[in-house]
Amino acid sequence: MQELKTKGLVLREVAVGEADKIITIFTEEQGKISVSARGARKPRSRFVAGTQVFAYCDFILYKGKNNWNLSQVEVIETFHNLRNDIYVLSCGIYMMELLETVGEENSPNEKLLKLTLYTLWKLANGELDPKLVLRIYEWKVMSFSGFTPEVIFCVHCGEEKEYFPFFSIPEGGVLCEECCDIDSSAKKILPGTLYTIHYILSSDLKALFQFQVSPQVLKELSVLSQAFVGYYLDKKFKTLAFIEELGSAY
Template sequence: MGTEKITGIVLKEKEHGESSKQIFVLAKQVGKICLFAKGARKPKSKLLAATQPFCYSDFLVFQGRGFHSITQGESIETFYEMRTDMDRFLYGSYLLELVERTSQEGMEQDDVLELLLRTLWQIAKRKDNPRLCSVIFGLKFLQYSGWMPDMECCAVCGAKVSEVSYFSALAGGAVCTTHSESGSPISKGAIKAMEYVFHNSGQAIYRFRLSQEVLEELEQLVDASLQIHMNVKLKSKEFLDEPFF
């Protein structure tokens, strides 16, 4: 037992009692951690701002037997802009849910934390297309999770593929024309975008634009790969995929 300082982003909040809540934070050198915030839902609580979803905050945490309780909290970046635009809010919520649902408590994920902060910054501060940013995040997140599709050999038979025309999310890479029924057609634009994201890092991965057609193609590829390889289906993504959105 003791007190420690934790810095991280709030992924999710859950009501606890009449005025308190639990928050799930992706923290530096810690990974996902559940923190108890006593009285944080009160309008005048000193913990109110720092414990909101999207907030990147410093927390002073008391570690008890089987629980972590916040004694102090100060927001570093609130990403307030995520709450002022419906598109930004919905795609941002999708990113938070994806990370929260796929992260294991106590497993350090500083690469994912940095990726999440950079992506939210691009959406909130630079006003980049949130849909494109979410696709870029999804590709890089899959890479950090160990998914790296083979674009040179057929993922079904292993034969050399001279020109990629088909891709299988299930098999995890390009497929040859002989096994084209195992995959779906993929455009050169989608291949170039995917390879660019995989072979770059930092802010550079956001420095390109896609046609609407290629963006939709990559979005479907990312969604399928997340469901297959990460075994995750998200409520926020289902909402984004509704016809009226």
């Protein structure tokens, strides 16, 4: 019987039958996998804590006929503070949806897992505006998944300029003044917003959450990153709409 020992983060849980669950885990060893957790919904089950969304655990799994089954789980971190606030909780759930969308089976991505754990920790800590935390996560996830926007050279003429007034989502990066006509849907971008994207893309984990932006830049950054994510992942995230709705009340 094939066995797998791996660290992993629970992205999603779905109730099955009377007391079982199917969980989606982003694992260190094999990327995204689906695991059946027998009896995990029974109150006294030893699987209760380790099969909830955001649980980061040491898992031991064994391969059944068609899918992985949970054999043992030891919780490392639950990010419990995320559950104290509906807004923060929704932001965390959106992160899990984003990771589930870009995550692939049999394709481990350690950078992506580390980034996600670090971002969840920052989100749970509450030091930084959750909106900014999400934008940082979005640009970084896209970049780690092969969709790095071009922010140094014009995507059309290839020239490096001091000032790029436009960002084209379909072209995947900045446009100079001379080339802005090639995409009528190109969005105006402030130098501060462009600098912020560049900073996010080029920073390592430690420096990633060490900055603040003006409300104007955060607003533009949000519009741009959500459009970028939606376009390249070809998906509308319902949780994101919910977060926006909640956000206006905050």
